[in-house]
Amino acid sequence: MAKATVSACVMTFNNADVIKECMENIKWADEIIVVDSFSTDNTVEICREFTDKIHQRKWPGFKDQSNYIVSLANYEWILFMDADEIISPELYLEIQSYLTNNSNNWDGFYFPRRTRYLGSWINHGEWYPAYDLLLYRKDKGKWVKEPHATLELDGKAKHLKSDCLHYTYRNLSHQLSTIDKYTDMSAIEMEKEGVGSLTFQLLFRPLFRFIKGYFFKRGFMDGMPGLVAAITTSFYVFMKYAKLWELRIKNQPQIGTDKNAYK
Numbered sequence: 001m002a003k004a005t006v007s008a009c010v011m012t013f014n015n016a017d018v019i020k021e022c023m024e025n026i027k028w029a030d031e032i033i034v035v036d037s038f039s040t041d042n043t044v045e046i047c048r049e050f051t052d053k054i055h056q057r058k059w060p061g062f063k064d065q066s067n068y069i070v071s072l073a074n075y076e077w078i079l080f081m082d083a084d085e086i087i088s089p090e091l092y093l094e095i096q097s098y099l100t101n102n103s104n105n106w107d108g109f110y111f112p113r114r115t116r117y118l119g120s121w122i123n124h125g126e127w128y129p130a131y132d133l134l135l136y137r138k139d140k141g142k143w144v145k146e147p148h149a150t151l152e153l154d155g156k157a158k159h160l161k162s163d164c165l166h167y168t169y170r171n172l173s174h175q176l177s178t179i180d181k182y183t184d185m186s187a188i189e190m191e192k193e194g195v196g197s198l199t200f201q202l203l204f205r206p207l208f209r210f211i212k213g214y215f216f217k218r219g220f221m222d223g224m225p226g227l228v229a230a231i232t233t234s235f236y237v238f239m240k241y242a243k244l245w246e247l248r249i250k251n252q253p254q255i256g257t258d259k260n261a262y263k
Contacts, residue, residue: 007073107155125219147185
């Protein structure tokens with residue numbers, strides 16, 4: 001039986017520290033497409049070692065950029081990778097097995113992501129297994145939502161067993177700057193959706209996320225990195241609702257701002 005054809009799609013921006021290993025582990029694909037948001041390091045030069053299909057495009061948001069890169073693909077299946085993700089040897093063999101023998105039975109495949117964080121692999125909590133639908137038929141999927149684009153699949157998908165390795169934040173400062181950026185975008189999207197009950201959300205959602213990740217999903221078994229992961233996840237939730245509250249305060253009509261009012 002003929003193997004299904006695959007287009008590997010990678011979006012980049014200043015990923016010179018991780019991109020080479022990502023590209024090394026997807027060079028088996030029938031083509032590799034890179035869309036770069038005008039990196040200022042040597043990300044593009046590294047990518048050119050693996051493909052000549054490199055496009056530069058200003059960043060419009062995850063949803064639009066994701067759908068754009070997929071539109072450039074020529075083959076039946078899309079392998080959608082972040083620059084800091086690596087296909088493990090075990091996952092590669094599992095993918096090849098399904099694409100060769102069972103590709104007609106499925107429209108997509110979920111990968112379990114195992115994250116390297118603060119010098120350790122995270123094996124519990126909300127971070128593992130963090131399944132992502134990263135291999136799918138091009139004509140069956142569409143990226144939706146912001147700020148975390150989600151693949152909407154018109155078909156059935158299977159969860160694979162082997163890990164996609166995720167080399168996430170370089171350090172805590174990098175994580176905090178990412179949280180700051182993402183919570184800004186989340187607040188704007190929640191305002192568009194009309195999210196309400198902010199006092200309840202601010203008080204209880206962060207607490208619930210911590211309890212869920214650290215206790216119910218056994219994040220405590222990952223030691224100090226597991227504790228920090230649970231706390232920062234809870235902090236992310238708190239900040240996106242706090243920023244939504246701040247956004248609404250800014251948008252309210254300001255009363256008493258006329259300097260002559262107190263003369």
